[in-house]
Amino acid sequence: MSLITTYCHLSADHFSVNGELVATREKDAADSWFKQIYKEQEIVYPKFYKMDALSQAGFLASEVIKRVNKGLASKYQDDEIAMLFANQSSSADTDLRFLHSYEQNGAPSPSLFVYTLPNIVLGEIAIRNKWFGENMFAVLPKFAPGFFVDYGQIFLSTGAKAVLVGWLEVMGDQIEVFVALVESESEGGMDFNKHNLSKLAGLSHA
Amino acid sequence: MTYIGAEVIISPLGGTTAENWAAMQANRSGISLVKQAGFDNADLYLSKMLDLVADFKFEKLISDALSAVSENIDPAILTSERTIVIVSSTKGELDKNITDQFGKSIETLVSRFRLANQPIVLSNACISGVLAINAASNLIQAKVYDHAIVIGCDLISGFVVFGFQSLFAISDQPCAPFDASRKGITMGEGCGAVVVSETREIFKNGALQLLSGTSANDANHISGPSRTGEGLFRSVKKTLESNDVAPEEIDFICAHGTATVFNDEMESIAFDRIGLTNVPLSSLKGYFGHTLGAAGVIETAASMQMMRHGVLLKSLGYKESGTSIKLNVIAENIPSKPVTVLKTASGFGGGNASLIIKSL
Numbered sequence: 001m002s003l004i005t006t007y008c009h010l011s012a013d014h015f016s017v018n019g020e021l022v023a024t025r026e027k028d029a030a031d032s033w034f035k036q037i038y039k040e041q042e043i044v045y046p047k048f049y050k051m052d053a054l055s056q057a058g059f060l061a062s063e064v065i066k067r068v069n070k071g072l073a074s075k076y077q078d079d080e081i082a083m084l085f086a087n088q089s090s091s092a093d094t095d096l097r098f099l100h101s102y103e104q105n106g107a108p109s110p111s112l113f114v115y116t117l118p119n120i121v122l123g124e125i126a127i128r129n130k131w132f133g134e135n136m137f138a139v140l141p142k143f144a145p146g147f148f149v150d151y152g153q154i155f156l157s158t159g160a161k162a163v164l165v166g167w168l169e170v171m172g173d174q175i176e177v178f179v180a181l182v183e184s185e186s187e188g189g190m191d192f193n194k195h196n197l198s199k200l201a202g203l204s205h206a
Numbered sequence: 207m208t209y210i211g212a213e214v215i216i217s218p219l220g221g222t223t224a225e226n227w228a229a230m231q232a233n234r235s236g237i238s239l240v241k242q243a244g245f246d247n248a249d250l251y252l253s254k255m256l257d258l259v260a261d262f263k264f265e266k267l268i269s270d271a272l273s274a275v276s277e278n279i280d281p282a283i284l285t286s287e288r289t290i291v292i293v294s295s296t297k298g299e300l301d302k303n304i305t306d307q308f309g310k311s312i313e314t315l316v317s318r319f320r321l322a323n324q325p326i327v328l329s330n331a332c333i334s335g336v337l338a339i340n341a342a343s344n345l346i347q348a349k350v351y352d353h354a355i356v357i358g359c360d361l362i363s364g365f366v367v368f369g370f371q372s373l374f375a376i377s378d379q380p381c382a383p384f385d386a387s388r389k390g391i392t393m394g395e396g397c398g399a400v401v402v403s404e405t406r407e408i409f410k411n412g413a414l415q416l417l418s419g420t421s422a423n424d425a426n427h428i429s430g431p432s433r434t435g436e437g438l439f440r441s442v443k444k445t446l447e448s449n450d451v452a453p454e455e456i457d458f459i460c461a462h463g464t465a466t467v468f469n470d471e472m473e474s475i476a477f478d479r480i481g482l483t484n485v486p487l488s489s490l491k492g493y494f495g496h497t498l499g500a501a502g503v504i505e506t507a508a509s510m511q512m513m514r515h516g517v518l519l520k521s522l523g524y525k526e527s528g529t530s531i532k533l534n535v536i537a538e539n540i541p542s543k544p545v546t547v548l549k550t551a552s553g554f555g556g557g558n559a560s561l562i563i564k565s566l
Contacts, residue, residue: 079422079440090298090329092305095365099304102368108245113369114429114554117296119330123555126423132440134421135557136337139308139327147326154344158420159444171305 002156002182003189006069007200008061010037010177017064033175034060041067045128052094052115054170055124058085061179062125062164069181072162079132082160083122084152086138087169091118121168133160143167143178143203145194152192156184167201176203208343209406209413210563212278213507214271217396217494218255222274227511230493230519233539237380237392237495244376245368251380253394253495254362263361264299265311267397271357272319275399280408283401284319288352291315291325292342293359294334296499298327301363323351332462332553333421334358335398335502340561342402343418352404358503359397366498367393373429375466381496383463383489383521384470384535386528391464394495398504412566414510417451419549419561420444429554431469435476437558438550442480445548445560453481456562457544458518460509462552463489464496465523469552474529482548488536492522502551506563509547513565516543 008017015023015037023040025033034056038048043063048056066072072081094115101109114120119137126135134155140147148165155163166179178201182192190196216222218236219229229236236253243250260266272291276284283289298307308327315325328338335358342354370376370393377390406413422444424437432438446453459482461473470489477483490505497504512518518540527535543565550560 078425088309089305090307092307095300095304098369099365102245102364108368108372110369110372113372116365116369117329117331117554119555119557120428122330123423123428123557126425126556127427130425132422132425132437135330135423135555136328136341136421137330139329141309141312141324144324150345150348150350151341154348157348158344158448 002184002192003186004180004192005183005186005189006065007180008064010057010061010175012173012175017068051124054091054168055121057170057177058121058168059124061177065181076161078130080161081131082134082155082163084136084148084163085166085168086140089171090139091116093171143201145197148197149194152182208346208402208416210400210402210416211409211413212275212401213510214274214399215504215507216267216270218253233522235493235522245371251392252362253392255395262299262302264359265314267359268315268357271397271399275355275401278410279401283353283408285322287322290323290351291321291355292338293325293327293357294338294499294503295359296329296331300365330557331555332498332501333551333557333559334499336549336551336559336561337421339506340419343416346404354402356503357399358500360395360498360500362393362395381465381491382523383465383491384529385524386526388465388528390466392495394497396494396497396500396504398500398507400507415564415566417449417562421559424556426556431472431552435472437556438476438552439479441558441560445562449562451562455546456482456485456548458547459485459487460505460549461487461489462550463491465491471529474531474533477533478531483531484534486518486536487533488519488521506549509549513544516541518542
C-alpha cells in the first residue's frame with residue numbers, strides 16, 4: 001500500500017507543511033516571497049539565487065518535505081525517488097521574462113533561456129539531492145488527482161519506492177503549489193488515492 | 207505484450223510518412239539555409255517547413271497527425287473511452303499564447319476528433335517524445351487505458367532560435383552528429399505520431415513490439431550533459447535489464463546525437479559503459495534537425511520505418527569519428543533487418559530516456 005506521508009502548500013502569502021504554517025509573507029520586505037522563505041528557513045544552497053520562480057517553488061517544497069521527513073535522504077537509494085509534477089501554464093512566467101530580454105532589453109538572455117522549460121525544476125531538485133530516478137512533467141488544464149495517482153502508482157510499481165507528486169503553478173503573483181511525498185513502505189500516512197490527494201491539495205479548481 | 211504501429215511523420219521532408227521515408231532513403235535532408243532567421247538577422251541553417259501556412263500551426267500539425275493515424279488503425283479506437291492521447295512538446299503554440307501554450311490546441315483536438323479523455327501533454331525538454339511513448343506503454347500495462355496515441359510536435363520560433371543562439375549552441379553548417387567537425391545543433395520542426403496498444407489487430411499495416419523503457423536524471427547540470435553519461439547509462443541499463451535484453455542483442459541504436467561537442471561525447475561514453483560501442487548507430491538530426499519535444503516520436507517513427515523496409519539509414523553529416531570513444535556510426539545505408547532497436551534521448555533538466563522496439 002502506498003501512503004501520502006508528508007505534504008506542503010505554497011501560496012502567494014503562506015507556506016505550510018502538513019497543514020501547519022511555516023512562513024507568512026512579509027508584504028514590505030525587499031526580498032521576494034521565495035527568498036524570504038529561503039532565508040527564514042535557513043536553507044543554504046547558493047544555486048537557489050540563480051533559479052527561476054518555478055524552480056524555487058519546487059525546491060522550497062522539496063526542502064521542507066525533507067526537513068520534516070528526516071530519514072528521507074538515507075532511506076532510499078539514489079534512483080528510488082521519482083518525481084511527477086504538473087501545472088497549467090508550463091514555464092510561462094519565465095518565458096515572458098525571456099521574451100522581454102530580446103524584445104525590450106536588446107539581447108536574448110542565456111541565463112533566462114535555460115529556465116524556459118517546466119521540467120528544469122525536476123533537474124534542480126535532482127541535482128540538489130543527487131537523485132537519479134525517473135522524472136515527468138505534464139501540462140494539464142487543471143489539477144488532476146487521477147493523473148497523479150495513476151502515474152504515481154506506475155512509478156511505484158516499476159522500481160521507485162517513493163514519489164514526490166506536485167502541482168506547481170507559478171505565474172507572476174499567482175502561486176498555487178502543492179507537493180506531496182508518497183511512499184510505498186511507510187508506517188503512517190493517508191492512502192494515496194484521488195479522494196485524499198484532492199482533499200489535501202485543497203486547490204480551488206480541483 | 208504491447209504493440210506499436212501506425213507511425214506518422216510530417217516534416218520538411220514531406221507531409222506523409224511515405225514521402226518522408228522516400229526522402230530519407232535517398233539521404234535527403236530537410237535542412238536548408240533560411241534567410242534572416244537569427245536574432246542578428248543572420249541566415250541560419252534550419253529544418254523548417256517552409257510551405258506550412260496556417261494561422262495555428264501547432265494545432266494544424268497535431269490535427270493532421272491524428273487524421274493520418276486514424277487511417278492506419280481501427281477507426282473506433284480514436285473515440286474509445288479506453289484511449290488516451292499523449293502529446294509531447296516543449297513550446298506548443300507559444301507564438302499565439304505564451305501563457306497558455308497548449309490549452310486551445312488540445313481543446314480543439316478533443317472536440318474535432320471527439321476524444322473521450324482529456325489528453326496529457328508531457329513537456330520534458332528533448333526527452334519528451336521518448337518519455338511519452340514509455341508513458342503510453344506504462345499506462346496500458348497498468349490497465350489504465352487499452353490504447354494510446356502519442357503525438358510529438360514542436361515548431362521553430364524566434365523564441366527557441368534566439369535562445370539557442372544565446373547559448374552559442376547553433377552550428378553555422380548543417381549539423382554533423384558524432385563527426386569530428388561537428389559545431390552544434392540545427393533547429394528543426396515537425397510532428398510525429400505512433401499508436402501504442404495492447405491489441406495487435408487494431409493496426410492495418412502491421413505492428414511491432416514495444417518494450418517499455420525507463421528514464422533517469424543526470425543530477426548533474428540543468429543545461430549541460432553529464433561528462434560520464436550517468437543518466438543515459440542508467441536509463442539504458444534499466445531499460446535493457448527490465449526487459450531482459452542483453453546489450454549483444456541490440457541490432458541498431460537510434461541515438462539522440464544533437465551534434466554539440468559535449469552531447470555526442472557524453473553519449474559515446476554512456477554507450478561504451480554499457481558495451482554498445484560496436485552496435486550500428488545513427489542520429490537522425492541530419493535529416494530532421496533537432497525537433498525538441500517532437501524528436502523522440504519522429505525518430506522512433508523513422509526507426510520503425512527502417513525496421514519495416516529493412517534498411518539502416520546512414521547518419522547524415524558523419525564522416526570521421528569525433529568522440530573519444532569511437533562508435534559504430536553508420537556512414538552508408540545498410541540493407542539490414544534489425545530485430546531489436548534501441549532509441550535514446552537526452553535533454554535539458556538532466557533528463558535521459560530510452561526504449562526498445564522489436565520486430566515481430
